[in-house]
Amino acid sequence: MSPRRASIRSYLALLTLVAVLPALALIVHGGLRQRDEAIAQAQNQLRILAGSLVESQLGTIKAARQTLQTLALTPAVQQQNAANCSRLFQAVVKQTPALLNIALCDKGGRVLAAARPLETRYLADRKHVRDALRLNRFAAGEFLFTRLGHTEPAFAYALPLRDSQGQTRGVLTAVLRLSDFASLLQQARLPDASFMAVTDHQGTRLFFHPPNPANPIGRPIAPTTWQAAGQAQEAGQVSVIASNGRRTLMAYHPVRLAPDEPPHLVIWVGIAEQRILAQANRQWQYGLSLMVLVTLLALLSARQLGLKLLVRPLALLAQAAEEFGHGRPWRLPRTGRQPLELERLADSFEHMVLHLQQSQQQQQQSEERLRHLATHDELTGLANRRLLHERLEQVISTRSQRQQRVAVLLLDLDRFQFINDSLGHNQGDALLCQIGARLRQCVQPEDTVCRLGGDEFALVLNDPGPGDSLTSLAGQLLERISQSCTIGNHHVTVTASLGISLYPADGGDSISLLRNADLAMYQAKQRGNGFAFYRAEMNRHALKILELENDLRHALERRELLLHYQPKVELARGRIIGCEALLRWQHPQRGLVSPADFIPLAEETGLIVPIGAWALLEACNQAMQWQQQGLPAIGMAVNLSSRQFRSGDLPTAVAAALRHSALPASRLELELTESMVMDDPAGAVQTMQQLKGCGLQLSLDDFGTGYSSLNYLRHFPVDCLKIDASFIRDVDRDPSAAAVVTSIIDIAQNLGLTTIAEGVETHAQLTFLRRCQCDALQGYLYSRPLPAADFAQLLARPPALAHLAART
Numbered sequence: 001m002s003p004r005r006a007s008i009r010s011y012l013a014l015l016t017l018v019a020v021l022p023a024l025a026l027i028v029h030g031g032l033r034q035r036d037e038a039i040a041q042a043q044n045q046l047r048i049l050a051g052s053l054v055e056s057q058l059g060t061i062k063a064a065r066q067t068l069q070t071l072a073l074t075p076a077v078q079q080q081n082a083a084n085c086s087r088l089f090q091a092v093v094k095q096t097p098a099l100l101n102i103a104l105c106d107k108g109g110r111v112l113a114a115a116r117p118l119e120t121r122y123l124a125d126r127k128h129v130r131d132a133l134r135l136n137r138f139a140a141g142e143f144l145f146t147r148l149g150h151t152e153p154a155f156a157y158a159l160p161l162r163d164s165q166g167q168t169r170g171v172l173t174a175v176l177r178l179s180d181f182a183s184l185l186q187q188a189r190l191p192d193a194s195f196m197a198v199t200d201h202q203g204t205r206l207f208f209h210p211p212n213p214a215n216p217i218g219r220p221i222a223p224t225t226w227q228a229a230g231q232a233q234e235a236g237q238v239s240v241i242a243s244n245g246r247r248t249l250m251a252y253h254p255v256r257l258a259p260d261e262p263p264h265l266v267i268w269v270g271i272a273e274q275r276i277l278a279q280a281n282r283q284w285q286y287g288l289s290l291m292v293l294v295t296l297l298a299l300l301s302a303r304q305l306g307l308k309l310l311v312r313p314l315a316l317l318a319q320a321a322e323e324f325g326h327g328r329p330w331r332l333p334r335t336g337r338q339p340l341e342l343e344r345l346a347d348s349f350e351h352m353v354l355h356l357q358q359s360q361q362q363q364q365q366s367e368e369r370l371r372h373l374a375t376h377d378e379l380t381g382l383a384n385r386r387l388l389h390e391r392l393e394q395v396i397s398t399r400s401q402r403q404q405r406v407a408v409l410l411l412d413l414d415r416f417q418f419i420n421d422s423l424g425h426n427q428g429d430a431l432l433c434q435i436g437a438r439l440r441q442c443v444q445p446e447d448t449v450c451r452l453g454g455d456e457f458a459l460v461l462n463d464p465g466p467g468d469s470l471t472s473l474a475g476q477l478l479e480r481i482s483q484s485c486t487i488g489n490h491h492v493t494v495t496a497s498l499g500i501s502l503y504p505a506d507g508g509d510s511i512s513l514l515r516n517a518d519l520a521m522y523q524a525k526q527r528g529n530g531f532a533f534y535r536a537e538m539n540r541h542a543l544k545i546l547e548l549e550n551d552l553r554h555a556l557e558r559r560e561l562l563l564h565y566q567p568k569v570e571l572a573r574g575r576i577i578g579c580e581a582l583l584r585w586q587h588p589q590r591g592l593v594s595p596a597d598f599i600p601l602a603e604e605t606g607l608i609v610p611i612g613a614w615a616l617l618e619a620c621n622q623a624m625q626w627q628q629q630g631l632p633a634i635g636m637a638v639n640l641s642s643r644q645f646r647s648g649d650l651p652t653a654v655a656a657a658l659r660h661s662a663l664p665a666s667r668l669e670l671e672l673t674e675s676m677v678m679d680d681p682a683g684a685v686q687t688m689q690q691l692k693g694c695g696l697q698l699s700l701d702d703f704g705t706g707y708s709s710l711n712y713l714r715h716f717p718v719d720c721l722k723i724d725a726s727f728i729r730d731v732d733r734d735p736s737a738a739a740v741v742t743s744i745i746d747i748a749q750n751l752g753l754t755t756i757a758e759g760v761e762t763h764a765q766l767t768f769l770r771r772c773q774c775d776a777l778q779g780y781l782y783s784r785p786l787p788a789a790d791f792a793q794l795l796a797r798p799p800a801l802a803h804l805a806a807r808t
C-alpha cells in the first residue's frame, strides 16, 4: 500500500504556518519578556515599598523615641510626678496620632503615670521594659493589641531614664499603632490585590492589609514563606504558593532599632503573580489572538489562492491528462492568470500530448504497415498466404451456414523462371505485378486475390456461381493472363495453369481446399490444357507420386538405378557407332519403373541432378569397361535434363566424369532437348560452348517437336540432330512427316550436322531414311535398350542391318 500523500492544500497550510511561526515565536517571546519585566517591575516596586514602609515605621519609631527623650527631660518625668506626667502624656498622645499611649514606670517596672489607663500596674515583665532596663537603651517590645478605646495592633517601646549620675531611675514607654501602613499602601498605588503584612521577629502576623480571614492576626505566617525568606533576617524577595494556592511574590524587609540589633519587626509586601502578569497576559493574549487571526486569514488566503492558482489548475491538468489517457477530448485551463510554472507545465503537457499523438500516429502507421506486411505480399500488394487462409476460413464459416459454395483457384505461370532469368528479376517482378492486377480486375471486389509466392497466385471466390460460370471465369482468367504484357521495352506473353477446388465438395477447410486446387493445377500443367477441376482420384495419384518420390530419394543409395544401352547404327555401313544410355529403376515392389514415370518427378524434386551425375559417370565407366573388354570403342550418349543443363556446374560434372572414367571426351555425347535450349537460347549457347570446350559431342534430341529457330540453330554448337520418333513413325504413310524428316536432314546437312532417326521400327522407315541420306538410326528395328552385359554381346556380334526383321 502506498503511503498516504498530503495534498497541496496541506502543504500550503504547512507553509503558511511555517511562515507565521517566527511572528508567533516573537509574540511568545515578547509575551514572556513582558511577563518577566512585569515580575521584575513588581519585585522592584515591592522591594521599594517594603523599604519605604520600613523607613516610615522607623521614622515613626524614631519620632516616638524623640518624643520619649524629650519627655524624659521634662520636670514632671524627672520628678516622677504622676499627676503632672499623666497630663503631659495625655497632651502629647492627643497631638501625636501614631502614639496610642505613653507611660512612666519606675525602675521596678511599676507604672507611675500613663496617658491612658493600663490594664496592669506593672510592666516589668514586658520585653521592651525589661530590655530597656537591662540593656539601658531604647528597646522594642512585642506585638500587642491595645484595648485603648478600640482594639488595634500596636507595638511598644521603652526608653530607660537615667539620673545625672547615669543611674537608671525608670522607663518611659510608648505604644505605637501599626495601622498607618494602610494609608502608606494606598499612597504606594500598588496594583489591586496587593497586600502588606507586618510580622514580629518570629514570624507572627501583627498586621495584614487588606484584612483577610485567611491571614488572621496573631498567627504565624506560612512556615514555607518564613523558611523561604530565611526568617527575614535580611531584606529580600520570595515567590511562594500562598494559602489561596496562588503563586505570590513577596518582598520583606526587617525593622531594626540599631544595625547590631536583631529585627523586632518584618514588613512584608506581596502580590499574586497572576495580578502582576494580568497586564502582560492580556497583551500576550491580545498578540496571540491577533496572531491566530492573522494565521487564520493567511491560511484562508493561502487556501483560496492555492485553490485558485494551484489546486484547480492542477486538477484540471490532471483531468485533461486523464481524458487524454482515455482517448477522450481534453481541454487545458488557460486563464492567463495562473502561475508561470503551471503555464509552463501546461505548455509541456501540450507538447507532450502533441509528441505522444505524433508517436502514436507513427506507431499506428508502423503497426498498420506491419499488419499489412504480415498479411500482404510486398511486391504485388495482394493478400499473402496467411491472409488467404484467414479469408478462406472466414468465408467458409459464413457460407457453410447457408450451404453455399466457395471456389479456390490456384494459378501458376508457365515458363516464368525463364522470363525471370532472361529479362532479370526486376522485369520478372513487374510481370508478376501486372498479372496480379489483371487477376484483381477479373474478380469481384469481395473476392480474395493472393500471391502465394514465386509465380503462384490463388483466388478465393466467395460466390462462384454455377459450374458453367466458374469454367467461363477460369477461361477468362487464363485468357487475360496470356495477353501480352509490356515490361520495359519487351512484350512478354505468359500462359498459366489453373487448378480449381470447391467448398464443400473438395474440402472442408482452407488447407485441404488449397492442396486440392494445387493437385488440380498440377494436373492442368501436366495436360497442358489450361485449367482443371479437382477430382478425388487426383489425390490418389498424388499420393502415389508422393510415395514414388520418397522411394526415389533412396534409389541411388540402395543401388536400384541402372542403365540400359540402345545402339546407334550407322546407315551407310550398318555398324554400331555408339549407344544411348537410358536410365532404369529396379524398384523392389514395382519392378522396373520406366524413366518416363520417374524422370519428370526427379526433375521436379531436383533429384535429377544427383541421378543425372550418377548416370553420366556410370555410362562413361561402362564405355571404358567395354573397351577394356576388347569391344569396339563406340560413342556413349547420355541424356541431360533441363535442370542439369541449367544447374551451372554441368561442365564441371562432365569434366569430373571424364576424368574419373578416363573416357576420351570425343566418345562422349550429351543429348539436349530443343525445349531445354530454347528456354534461354543465349545461355544455352554459352553452356554448350563450355561443354564443347571439353571436346565432347552434342546432339539435339527430339528435334522437330519443339520450336527451334533456325537462326538459333545456326549458332548452337551441336554436332547431331536426333529426328523425333513421332516423325519417323509416320514417314512411310504421312507425306508431311516425310517432308519434315527430309527437311531436317537437309538443314542438318547444310549446317554440317549429322542426323540420327529415333524410334526406327520398320524396314520402310529404314528404306526412307536411307533414301534421305540420314546418317544413323536408333530403334527397336535394330535393338531395344539392353542391359550392359547384353549390349556387350550385341557389340561383340552386331547383327547386319540388312537382315533385320521389321518390328512393329
Ligand SMILES: Nc1nc2c(ncn2[C@@H]2O[C@H](COP(=O)(O)O[C@H]3[C@@H](O)[C@H](n4cnc5c(=O)[nH]c(N)nc54)O[C@@H]3COP(=O)(O)O)[C@@H](O)[C@H]2O)c(=O)[nH]1
Residues within 6 Å of the ligand: 566, 580, 581, 582, 583, 584, 594, 595, 596, 599, 612, 615, 638, 639, 640, 641, 701, 702, 758, 759, 760, 761, 778, 779, 780, 781, 785
Ligand atoms: N535426363 C535423362 N533422361 C533420360 C535418361 N534415360 C532416359 N531418359 C529419358 O526418359 C524418356 C523415356 O526413356 P525410355 O523409356 O528409355 O525410352 C527410350 C527408348 O526406349 C525409346 N525407344 C527407342 N527406340 C524405340 C522404338 O523403336 N520404338 C519406341 N516406341 N520407343 C523407342 O525412346 C526413348 C529414347 O528417347 P530419346 O531419349 O529421346 O532418345 C526419354 O525421353 C529419355 O530421354 C537419363 O539418364 N537422363
